[in-house]
Amino acid sequence: MITKISINNLAVFKEFDWDKEVVDALGHICTFKSINVIYGRNYSGKTSLSRILRAMETGELSDKYQNPSFLVKFADGSKSNHNSLISHGRKIRVFNEDFVRDNLRFITNPDDSIEPFAILGDDNNKIEKEIEALESELGSNEGGKETGLYAQQVAANTEFKNASHEYKKANDALEKQLGDKATDRSIGIKYKPERFGDQNYNIQKLRTDIEKVLNASYRPPNEMQLAQFEKLITEKTLLPIPPFRRPSLNIKSLADNTEALVTKKISESDKIEELIKDAVVNRWVNDGRAHHKGKRANCAFCGNPISEDRWAKLEKHFDEESEKLEKDICSLISKIDTEKNMVNSVLSINKALFYSNFHEKLDELTEQLKDTVKKYGEYLDMLNTQLRDRKDDILNQKKFRHPGDTSADLEAVWSSYEMLCGESDSFSNTLSSEQTKAKNALRLQEVSDFLITIRFQEQFSSIKILKNKWDDSEREKSCLDGDIRQKIESISSKKRELNDEEKGAKKVNEYLNNFFGHQFLSLEASKNEVAGEDPKRIRFEVIRDGKKAYHLSEGECSLLAFCYFLAKLSDIDTKDSKPIIWIDDPISSLDGNHIFFVFSLLNAEIVSNGRFEQLFVSTHNLDFLKYLKRLNGKFLDTDGKQKDYQKGYFVVVRQHNTSIIRVMPKYLKEYVTEFNYLFHEIHKCAAINSIDDTNYTTFYNFGNNARKFFEVYLYYKYPDQGMTEETLRHFFGEEKIPTVLTDRINNEYSHLCGVFERGATPVEVPEMQTAARQIIERLKEDKDQFSALLKSIGIAEEDKVEI
Structure with a gap:
């Protein structure tokens, strides 16, 4: 049973999410029931809904929709969508305009016929003998007592299973050996990457290596080559050495600044001589x-x-001059100390980052580094000493002593270090490449030895023979299966020839006569007389007064189509099953009596007989909706007890250019006349405070709703006149403005009043609401009726609109 439908980009349904929209007053998600009544105005999207179920019946969705999608959920948790239309496995029957177009083509083309269907035909001795002969060839299919083709099929199946077992047993044994060699923790190549070089090794890679080893061009390495490979793979590949960032040495600027401060002269005026x-x-x-x-x-x-x-x-x-000199000396001393600390810490040689063949050079370089760093530090210390001497005797300039510059020696040591880093990294590249070659050679040698150990060639040849035997048995089995299937299909085809399509036409006539008393129209089955088509094919034609009927009225077409659909539920493909049935608006162009008869036929032939798993009926007609609420039936549960079918009520609501499904409101579910609905729409228009996309349709449809409301209301109030300008004036009393305004809205916005441009201009919302409030204000004067109207649409007296 279907529980929910969510739809996106299909006709007027845009991003419709069932769980968000189909909720009751408490916010609980509602679902489809066994019997579902769906109400919606014309063009609201009812037929689009039926086309989803139609696509799930036929397996085809119209290619006119652009990128449509939908998701249908069932009570058992299964789902169906636009990509898997018939995978649901359920029998579905849909009555809508597509069904009518596909099956009753005469409606659009008077010279065409109606698609025939068979119910149950008379026996045909010749066909029965042919069926008996085919069944004799097939033999018995009773378990353990098979005969004929079924006995041969059993033998072929046994041979197939045995051959399959022998092949799989031998093949699985070899696969197990190969799998262990590839990935077993104890013997697998995968878990020895340090020797064989591939920690992601698997059975597919082993197969590739086997092909290489078995190739005639493969030459295994000799003992000397193997020894070289073993030695080469023990060397560990080091990571690239982090780059050394050589700092800038500031010795020259520090010396120049020191010289300037040490030799700077201080003015002797106003100095104390002592x-x-x-x-x-x-x-x-x-x-x-x-x-x-x-x-x-x-x-x-x-x-x-x-x-x-x-x-x-x-x-x-x-004075200020001597104090500034002292501050400059202190600042320069600090910079010299920073330079010294930087040189001491900028480079620390880590031999672990280099290959061992570079270690001797690194030891020599380390000593050179210590010596040059020490000399550089001593140079800086000499600068600091001169600065402190001047600081202690700030008033007397000193003679600057320039020490030897060792920065070039330090730069040379750093250059040597960078050179060794480059050589080590280059050695890594070469080592990795050579080690990869060595490990590949060792791995192929391992595979070659393994193949000899497990006698691979012998096993492979034996498995090939078993595979050929299995293939032969499979072909024999498939041949017999195809022969049996062909004979079963032939039997089914011949049994279908026993079915009588004339009885399908009689069933339609039975519905037309018994339920509708329509004896002028009938359906007749006749053999095909169209040139180029199968002459045995039956055609259904509509007959009136013994002749093929033309120019059927819309009502006659609707009656005939619905009777045809119900009769088709008894065809050989549907009979004795309980399909999901969807009936879309079956009362188009029918009068009140015929609407009741359609309901009676629906209730008697489907609901009362329990010939359905789930039933959906949609309509735009409030009279038909009134009857649909009477649909009642019972079914036997698993305990054999009778229970009433659960019923669900829903509405399809169109908001501008988008439609959604909602739970049917209480007033529409419990009260059945359109008069209640029209009053509710006028009341909503009068009560809305602000207009947005969710309520704009109330104003958009106001002209039609108000006109129809007055047609009903004024007819009963003034049965001799109905709705006229005079009766509208009587309704509004002496106030001329609301009468004129209402008459304008009713005419211009419900009929366009001959002005085509009116349909292309926005609706004047203030005029709509003004008219709606005038109508509500006038209705209040009859307190009893107004209170009853409010109750009929589920609004309490205290919640009424205040103007």
């Missing part, structure tokens, strides 16, 4: 200034007061 002559005392006095200025009036050393004059002389002595 402090200039004694650098130690000068430093002592300068340090004392920091401890006394602004803190003591007397000298902390001698206890004597420090005069303002003395302070002035000291300030002139220790």
Whole structure:
């Protein structure tokens, strides 16, 4: 049983998700039931829904849809979609316009006929004898007592199974040996990558190696070559050495800056002579200034007061120029220390990154590195010493002593290191290539020895013989299977010839006469007289007064098509089964009596007889909807008890250019007249606060809905006149504006009123809502009726629209 349908990009259905849209008032997801009633206005998408089931019946979906997709879910958890139309395995029968077009072609082409179908025919002695002969050739298919072709089939199956078993046994044994050699943890080549070079080795690669070994061009390595390979593969391939980033040496700029500071001259004006002559005392006095200025009036050393004059002389002595020189010296000392630390740490030689044949050179280079780093450090220390000397005697310029520059020696050591890195990396490339060749040679030698050990050639030849025997038995089995299948199909074909297509026509006539009393039309089966076609083929034709009928009315076509569909449920392909049945709007162009008869026929022939697994009926007609709510039937459950069919009610709603399925609202499910529905649409139009894509259709359809509402309402209020300008004025009283406005909307927006451009312009929503609210306001004057109308659409009195 179908539970849900989700649809995307199929006609008016765009991204319709069942679980999001088909929910009850509490938000619970609803599903299809055994009997499903679907209501929808014309062009809402009912026929598009039926075409999904039709495609699941015929296996074909219209190629006019662009990139359509749908997903149909069943109660047992299985699914069907646009890519697997008939894989569901269920019997489905759909009545819609496509069914009518495919089977009743005379409706569109009066000279064409109706597709015949067979129910049950009379015996034919000749055909029965042919069937008996075929069945005799087939023999008995009873288990253990087979005869004829079935006995031969049993023997062929036994031979096939034995040959298959022998072949698979021998082949599996060889496959097991090959698989173990390829991937077994103890003996497998895969788990010895250090020797054979492939840690992703598998049985497919082993087969490739076997082909190479068995090739006439293969030459195994000698003992000397094997020894060379063994030695070569022990060398481990190292990772590329991280690149050495050579820093920039700043020795020249540091020396030049040192020379400038050491030799810089300080102005001697306003200097204290005794402090200039004694650098130690000068430093002592300068340090004392920091401890006394602004803190003591007397000298902390001698206890004597420090005069303002003395302070002035000291300030002139220790001026801004000397303080700046001292700061520059300290800053340069810090830069020299940073340079020294950088040179000490920039390179640390790790022999583990190099192959052993480079280690001796690395030892020599390490010593050179230590020596040059030491000399470079000593050079920097000499610069620092001169700077500190000047700092201690800041007032007296010094003579700069230039040490020897060792930066070139350090650069040479770094260059040697970079050269060794390059040589080591190059050696890695060569080693990897040579090791790969050696490991390949060792692996092929291993495979060659393995083939000799398991006697591969002997096993392979034996398996080939068994395979040929298996193939022969399979061909024999297939030949017999095909012969039996052909004879079974021939028997089925001949049995179909026993079926009578004339009874299909009689069944249609039975429905036409018994349920509709339509004795003027009938269906007649006649042999084909069309040139070039099979003369034995039966044709169904519509007959009126003994002659082929032409120019059938739409109502007659609808009656005939529906009776044909119900009669076809008794054909040989459907009889005694319970299909999923989908009936799409079967009452087109029928009057009230015929609508009731269609319902009666549907109820008596399908529902009451339980001739379905699941039933779907869709309609746009509220009168037919009223009858469909009476569909009732019972079925026997697994315990043999009678139970009522569960029924589901749904609506197909079109919102502008998109349709969705929803649970049928309570007022439509419980109240059946269109009058209730039309009142509800007007009430919604009056109540909406803001217009968006979800409610725009209420305004779009307002003209039709209001016109039809007034046609019903005013007819019962003024049965002698119905809806006229006069009765509209009576309805609205003395107010002329709502009368004129409503009349304009009813005419212009429901009929376009002869103005083609009206259909191409947007709907004036304010006018719609104004008219809707005027109608509601006028209806309120009859309190009893207005309250009843509200209740009929499920709205409480306190929730009514306030104008």
